[in-house]
Amino acid sequence: MTLETDPQAGAAVKAADRAHVFHSWSAQDLIDPLAVAGAQGSYFWDYDGNRYLDFTSGLVYTNIGYQHPKVVAAIQEQAAKLTTFAPAFAIEARSEAARLIAERTPGDLDKIFFTNAGADAVEHAVRMARVHTGRTKVLSAYRSYHGGTQQAVNLTGDPRRWASDSAAAGVVHFWAPFLYRTRFYAETEEQETARALEHLETTIVFEGPATIAALILETIPGTAGIMVPPPGYLPGVRELCDKYGIVLILDEVMAGFGRTGEWFAADLFGVVPDLMTFAKGVNSGYVPLGGVAISGAIAETFAKRPYPGGLTYSGHPLACAAAVATIGVMAEEGVVENAKRLGADVVGPALRELAERHPSVGEVRGTGMFWALELVRNKETREPLVPYNAAGEANAPMAAFAAAAKKNGLWPFVNMNRTHVVPPCNVTEEELKEGFAALDAALSVADEHT
Numbered sequence: 001m002t003l004e005t006d007p008q009a010g011a012a013v014k015a016a017d018r019a020h021v022f023h024s025w026s027a028q029d030l031i032d033p034l035a036v037a038g039a040q041g042s043y044f045w046d047y048d049g050n051r052y053l054d055f056t057s058g059l060v061y062t063n064i065g066y067q068h069p070k071v072v073a074a075i076q077e078q079a080a081k082l083t084t085f086a087p088a089f090a091i092e093a094r095s096e097a098a099r100l101i102a103e104r105t106p107g108d109l110d111k112i113f114f115t116n117a118g119a120d121a122v123e124h125a126v127r128m129a130r131v132h133t134g135r136t137k138v139l140s141a142y143r144s145y146h147g148g149t150q151q152a153v154n155l156t157g158d159p160r161r162w163a164s165d166s167a168a169a170g171v172v173h174f175w176a177p178f179l180y181r182t183r184f185y186a187e188t189e190e191q192e193t194a195r196a197l198e199h200l201e202t203t204i205v206f207e208g209p210a211t212i213a214a215l216i217l218e219t220i221p222g223t224a225g226i227m228v229p230p231p232g233y234l235p236g237v238r239e240l241c242d243k244y245g246i247v248l249i250l251d252e253v254m255a256g257f258g259r260t261g262e263w264f265a266a267d268l269f270g271v272v273p274d275l276m277t278f279a280k281g282v283n284s285g286y287v288p289l290g291g292v293a294i295s296g297a298i299a300e301t302f303a304k305r306p307y308p309g310g311l312t313y314s315g316h317p318l319a320c321a322a323a324v325a326t327i328g329v330m331a332e333e334g335v336v337e338n339a340k341r342l343g344a345d346v347v348g349p350a351l352r353e354l355a356e357r358h359p360s361v362g363e364v365r366g367t368g369m370f371w372a373l374e375l376v377r378n379k380e381t382r383e384p385l386v387p388y389n390a391a392g393e394a395n396a397p398m399a400a401f402a403a404a405a406k407k408n409g410l411w412p413f414v415n416m417n418r419t420h421v422v423p424p425c426n427v428t429e430e431e432l433k434e435g436f437a438a439l440d441a442a443l444s445v446a447d448e449h450t
C-alpha cells in the first residue's frame with residue numbers, strides 16, 4: 001500500500017499539539033506524540049508514509065478496527081437525523097442500544113445507565129452500590145485500573161493512584177491471585193485461589209461487613225497485566241459478596257464486548273455481578289460512551305425513589321447509534337468468535353513459540369485478543385526487564401523494545417515490563433502473522449538486556 005506523504009502538514013499538526021495540547025499521564029516536555037494522518041482497519045499511518053499495524057487497538061477499544069464503514073455510516077445518518085437530545089427523553093438510538101446491550105449482558109443485568117466513558121461508569125456503579133446498601137466502603141484489588149476521575153483513580157491499584165490518594169474515602173485494597181508475581185499465598189492455582197479467598201474474607205471481617213458497600217474487580221485485570229484469574233476465584237468472590245451482602249461490581253470497561261472471545265469476560269467464569277461497567281468496545285470508541293448494566297435487585301432500589309446522579313450527555317444519540325451499529329457488525333461478522341478462535345489457534349501458540357526462543361519472555365498469558373508478555377532479565381528469577389514503575393534511563397530496555405517494534409511496522413502496547421498483544425477483535429490471521437514477525441525482531445532487542 002502506497003501512502004500519500006505530507007511532512008509539512010504533519011509538522012504543523014505536531015507544532016500545534018506541542019504548543020497547546022495537554023496530554024494524559026505525561027510530563028509534557030518529555031513526550032513526542034506521533035502525528036497521525038489516518039487509520040483503517042487494523043492499521044494507522046503518519047504524514048511521512050510510515051504505516052503501523054496497531055497491536056494496541058488504540059487504548060484497547062477499537063475492537064472492530066478503525067473506520068468501519070457501517071459504523072461511520074450509522075454515525076453520519078444519526079447526525080443527519082438527530083445529533084443530540086437530552087437524557088430525559090426516549091430516543092430510538094438510545095433505547096435500541098440499551099436493548100442490544102441488555103440482551104448480551106449476563107444474568108439479570110437488564111437496565112443500562114449510560115455514561116460518557118469508563119471512569120464515570122465506575123463512579124456511578126459505586127454510587128448505586130452505596131445508596132442500595134446504605135454502606136460506604138469499597139474493596140478493590142491492587143494491580144487494577146478503574147479510571148482517571150477522583151473515586152475511580154482512588155479505587156485503582158497501580159501507581160496512577162499515588163498522586164491522588166489523599167482524597168481516598170473508604171477504599172480498601174486487597175490482593176487478588178497472580179501466581180507469576182505475587183506468590184505470597186501458595187504455589188498451585190488451587191491453593192492460591194483458596195488462600196486468596198481466605199485473605200479476602202478476613203479483610204471483609206476485619207473491615208466490618210456492615211460498612212462495605214461494594215467490591216470492585218476487573219473480571220480480567222487489563223492495564224495491570226492481563227492476569228486471567230484461576231477458574232474458582234471469581235465464583236468464590238461472588239459467594240463472599242452474597243454471604244456479606246456486598247454488591248459485586250465487575251469492571252468490564254476493557255474486557256467487555258468481545259475482547260476475551262466472549263461478549264463479556266464474566267461469561268468465561270459463569271459469574272453474574274450485581275453491576276457491570278462497560279465502555280470502549282461498546283462502540284469501538286468511535287464516539288465516547290460508557291455505562292453500567294444494573295441487576296434487577298439494584299434497579300428495584302431506584303424504582304420508586306430517584307437515582308441521585310446523572311450526566312448531560314447520558315445516552316448521547318451519536319454514541320448510541322455507533323453502539324447499535326458496532327454490536328450489529330460484531331454479530332453479523334462473527335467478531336467475538338473471531339477473537340476466540342484466532343486467540344486460541346493463532347495468538348496463544350505464536351506467543352508461546354516466541355517465549356521459547358526469546359530469553360526476555362518470562363510468561364505468556366491471556367485469552368481471545370487479550371494477551372500479555374512479561375519481559376524479564378532472567379527467566380529463573382523472573383526479575384522484570386525494567387523495575388516497577390521505571391521512568392527515564394531505568395526504562396531504556398522497554399523503550400528500545402518499543403522502538404524496534406515501530407521500526408518493523410508494529411505499534412506495540414507497552415506498560416511497565418510488559419507488552420500486551422491486544423489487536424482489534426476482527427484482526428485477520430495474516431495481520432497477526434505480520435505482527436508476530438515484527439514482535440520477534442523487537443524481542444531480540446529486549447533479549448540484549450537479559
Ligand code: PMP
Nearest residue numbers: 117118119145146147251253254
Ligand atoms: N476501567 C478499566 C478496566 C479500564 O481499562 C479503563 C480505561 N483503560 C477505565 C475503567 C477507565 O475508562 P475511561 O478511560 O474511558 O474513563
